[in-house]
Amino acid sequence: MKKQLIYLWIMIMFCGYCGKIMAEDLIIAKDGKTEAIVVVSPDAESQHKGEWLAAADLVKYIEMMTGAKPKLAGVREEIDAALKSSSPVFILGGEALKANPKFAQKIRGAAKKNPVLIADAIGLLREGNKVYVAGNNDDAHYFAVAELLWRWGCRWYMPTDFGECIPEIKTLTIGELDYVYGSPFEIRSYWISWVGDTTGKEEFQRRNMMVPGRRGFPSTGHALGQYTKDVPGSKGTFNFPITAPETAEHIANKIAEKFAKGEGISIGMEDGSYDSDYPKDVELMKLQWDKYFIRWSVTDPMLELYNNIARILQNKYPNSGGKLGFLAYANMTIPPVREMKAEKSLFCELAPIDIDPIHGMDDEDSPPRREYKEMMYKWAKVMEGRLAIYDYDQGMLVWRDIPNPSHQGLKQDFAHYAKAGILGINTESRNAIGTTFLNLFFRGRLMWNPDTDIDALLKEFYSKFYGPAAEPMEKYWSAIYKEWADTIVTEHEYFVAPAIYTPELVETCRKNLEEAEKLTASLTKKTQLTRHERQVLDR
Numbered sequence: 001m002k003k004q005l006i007y008l009w010i011m012i013m014f015c016g017y018c019g020k021i022m023a024e025d026l027i028i029a030k031d032g033k034t035e036a037i038v039v040v041s042p043d044a045e046s047q048h049k050g051e052w053l054a055a056a057d058l059v060k061y062i063e064m065m066t067g068a069k070p071k072l073a074g075v076r077e078e079i080d081a082a083l084k085s086s087s088p089v090f091i092l093g094g095e096a097l098k099a100n101p102k103f104a105q106k107i108r109g110a111a112k113k114n115p116v117l118i119a120d121a122i123g124l125l126r127e128g129n130k131v132y133v134a135g136n137n138d139d140a141h142y143f144a145v146a147e148l149l150w151r152w153g154c155r156w157y158m159p160t161d162f163g164e165c166i167p168e169i170k171t172l173t174i175g176e177l178d179y180v181y182g183s184p185f186e187i188r189s190y191w192i193s194w195v196g197d198t199t200g201k202e203e204f205q206r207r208n209m210m211v212p213g214r215r216g217f218p219s220t221g222h223a224l225g226q227y228t229k230d231v232p233g234s235k236g237t238f239n240f241p242i243t244a245p246e247t248a249e250h251i252a253n254k255i256a257e258k259f260a261k262g263e264g265i266s267i268g269m270e271d272g273s274y275d276s277d278y279p280k281d282v283e284l285m286k287l288q289w290d291k292y293f294i295r296w297s298v299t300d301p302m303l304e305l306y307n308n309i310a311r312i313l314q315n316k317y318p319n320s321g322g323k324l325g326f327l328a329y330a331n332m333t334i335p336p337v338r339e340m341k342a343e344k345s346l347f348c349e350l351a352p353i354d355i356d357p358i359h360g361m362d363d364e365d366s367p368p369r370r371e372y373k374e375m376m377y378k379w380a381k382v383m384e385g386r387l388a389i390y391d392y393d394q395g396m397l398v399w400r401d402i403p404n405p406s407h408q409g410l411k412q413d414f415a416h417y418a419k420a421g422i423l424g425i426n427t428e429s430r431n432a433i434g435t436t437f438l439n440l441f442f443r444g445r446l447m448w449n450p451d452t453d454i455d456a457l458l459k460e461f462y463s464k465f466y467g468p469a470a471e472p473m474e475k476y477w478s479a480i481y482k483e484w485a486d487t488i489v490t491e492h493e494y495f496v497a498p499a500i501y502t503p504e505l506v507e508t509c510r511k512n513l514e515e516a517e518k519l520t521a522s523l524t525k526k527t528q529l530t531r532h533e534r535q536v537l538d539r
Contacts, residue, residue, distance in 0.1 A: 025173035026129060028088050034068035034172075035087040039079050041094045050138035051093035053206065054145040058090060058133075061149050065169045088174075089130050093141035096134035100125070107136050110180040116385055116423055117215045121182035122147055126174055136182075143209050143448075147179075155464055156207040157441050158433055159200035162525065165464040181449070183209070185417070187217055187388050187424020188447035190440055196431035208444030214426060217388055218264030218325030220349040225270045227251040233278070237270055241278035242301040248308035252316075259313045259322035259345075267306060268327040274298045287337040292354045293330060300336045303382075310343035323347050327390070328379060330354055335378035342383050349426070350379050351390035356490035360412025365488045369409070373416060380420040387422055393429040393439050401434040402501065402536050403477075407442045407454050408485040414450040434533045466526060469516035476512035476530070479505060506537045 028036050040055035041048065055072060063069040070090070073082045082089050083099070097104040103125050111121035118137060122144035125132040133148055135141045153167040188210045192198050202212045225237040231250045234240040241247055255265050273295060276282065284304070285296040310324055328335075328350045342348065352372055359366035361373035380387050394404045417425065425447055429436055438461070445452045462470040462477070489499045513527070513534055520527050 025175045026088050026126065026131070028070075028172040028174060029062060029066035029068040029169075030171045032067040034062070034066065034070055036062070036068075036070040036090065037082040037085065037087055038070050038072050038090045038092065039082050039095050040072065040074045040092050042074055042076055042079070044074065044093065048093065048138045048141070050140070050142040050206075054133075054142040055092055057142075057207075058092070058145050058149070061152075061154055061166060062172065064166045065152065065154075066172050083130075086129055091130060091132050091134075092145065093134050093138075096132040100127075100132050103132050103134070106180050107134060110182040111136050112182050112184060112186070115186055117186045117217060119182060119186055120211070121180065123180040124148055124177050125179075126177035131174060131177065139206075139211055142206050146207050146209060147181075149207075153464075155461075156204055157438060157461065157465060159204040159431070159440075161200075163204070163433075163441075183448050184450065185422065185424040185447050187211070187215055187426055188444070189213060189424075190391075190393070190427035190429050190443065192431045193428050194430050196429065198431070201431070204440070205444065208441060209448035210444045215424075216264070216323070217349075217423070217426075218323040218347050219266040220268045220325040220327040220347070220390070221266050222270045222327070223266040223268050224251075227254050227267070238272050239275045241281065242274070242276050242298075243280045243284065243304050243308070244278055245308070248305060248312060251305075252309050252312040255309075255324075256313060256316065259324075260317045260320055262321040264323040264325060264347075266325045266327075267309060268325060268329075269298075269302060269332060271329065271331070273331065274302070276301070288334065290331075290334055292333055297332075297334050297337075299328075299332050299334055300338055300340075302332060303336050303340055303342070306346055307340070307343050310345045314343065314345055320345075325349065327351055329390075333375065335375055335382060340382055342386065344386075346383070347386045347388070347423075348379065348383050349388045349390045350376060351392075352376075353392060357392060357406070357492050358409060358484060358487065358489065360409035361416050362412045363409065366490050368490050376416065376422075377420050380422060385421055385423060387420075389417060389422055389425045391425050391427040391443070393427050393443070394432070394435050401432055402497065402533055403437050403480055404435050404439070405437065405481055405484050406439045407458075408481065410442055410446055411452075411454045414446040418450040434529065434536075437533075466516065466520065469520040469527065472512045472515040472519070473527075473530070476509055476516065479508045479512070501537050506534075509534050509537070 028034060038055050038058050040051060044052040059070050059072050073079050091099055103123055107121050107123040112119035120135060120140040120143060122135045122140050124144060124147060133144045135144045155165040157163040157165065189212065192201060205212050228234060228240050229237055231240050232246045258265050281301045284300040285298060287300055288297045290297040306326055322345055324345050325347045328348055330353055333352055333354065355372045356366045356368040359369045361369050363369055427443055429440060442454060462474040466473040483500050483505055487500055489496050513530060517527050
């Protein structure tokens with residue numbers, strides 16, 4: 001019995017000692033020196049862009065934070081030696097999945113189930129001196145590294161180095177680490193319109209968990225007119241028998257070759273007012289009045305046309321992966337009245353351009369936004385997982401370089417998008433930083449995780465971005481954000497600016513900025529941006 005107790009005591013002490021070793025931080029760099037190694041697949045540079053960029057950025061930002069540059073091991077001999085060494089080793093991407101199958105399985109388990117396009121999931125795991133950093137696909141490998149850098153305090157608030165805030169760390173460490181996560185959204189992107197500057201766009205997207213591109217989601221742009229101008233009974237682009245069987249056959253024949261090849265094709269309606277004297281069209285249009293477009297709704301007959309086209313092509317090419325895209329835009333924002341399901345090859349992008357862009361879906365001050373919530377859920381039901389949101393940045397003051405914050409509504413909306421099973425979000429932006437400021441940053445974080453604490457991100461932003469001027473700049477922006485959060489305005493465009501930027505708000509901003517500028521001799525570029533924004537208000 002005595003021997004058993006001694007043995008038990010030894011085991012307890014041993015386990016406690018092991019736990020203490022595992023709990024100790026792994027030192028990555030200290031006092032400008034590091035022995036850390038970053039392992040990446042030998043074929044990453046030539047075949048896996050995301051994985052290679054992940055390795056390069058991990059090396060880059062560790063050096064920026066600490067002054068010490070890890071070694072990059074991308075040759076098989078170097079990789080094998082690194083895996084046997086006692087140095088801190090970051091094992092990225094494909095090498096991590098191959099070296100640790102259980103880790104790979106956990107990442108796959110975190111991914112969205114049954115994705116329509118592609119799901120992203122990431123994992124971070126420390127085992128002794130080894131740190132596994134990977135995702136379930138090439139883009140996700142990068143997001144895993146971005147998550148690790150985020151945990152070290154790295155932030156990218158705006159595109160280019162101007163918006164980059166990287167901490168200086170004397171001793172960089174990693175403690176216990178065992179984390180997996182999968183985003184509910186498959187599309188997470190923005191695009192730049194109206195000849196906006198795209199400098200740094202791709203890097204900014206990746207670092208904030210967004211995916212450059214639409215990932216196989218078909219185009220939804222205005223395209224229907226080219227197929228309907230010569231349909232039987234047509235009276236022009238905007239007047240033809242919408243639900244007539246001959247119309248669907250005519251359009252299907254024109255796009256059959258592309259569909260058979262598995263291509264994505266837009267059959268999105270044109271930007272205009274549709275009419276038809278075809279009896280069934282007249283009947284379906286009068287099911288509801290479109291108060292946004294101020295005419296009878298065209299949704300029911302148009303969706304029936306889309307379904308008819310899809311059925312013809314699906315029956316003719318049952319093995320095709322072709323996708324048909326359409327836009328639920330100004331003349332088709334309202335969902336159908338009838339209980340309808342979109343055919344499996346149809347993909348819709350809901351573009352609520354006429355709906356209040358300031359408030360969230362749960363905001364009592366915005367009946368239009370609450371109505372939009374109902375419309376969005378109905379469209380999601382109709383599309384059965386194949387609905388994306390065409391999102392508009394810059395709030396309502398579209399043409400003016402003054403702040404148009406949107407986070408006050410985004411945190412409500414993105415939670416609803418996740419609940420509705422929305423496929424993803426694609427944002428249109430002019431990339432006028434004076435206007436958008438943090439909007440794209442917040443969108444990226446919410447696209448990745450709709451539960452992100454926006455208030456916490458704002459709180460840390462002021463000190464990270466403005467340094468010693470954090471306090472007056474927090475007062476500056478908080479005054480602006482409060483006016484936007486409290487406004488009862490639900491319209492958009494420049495003419496509502498005075499309702500937000502009152503003389504009292506402009507004066508408050510002026511005083512706070514002057515106070516900040518006295519404290520920021522070394523940060524003139526960042527306060528100068530804010531001054532340019534404020535000076536527009538004086539006009």
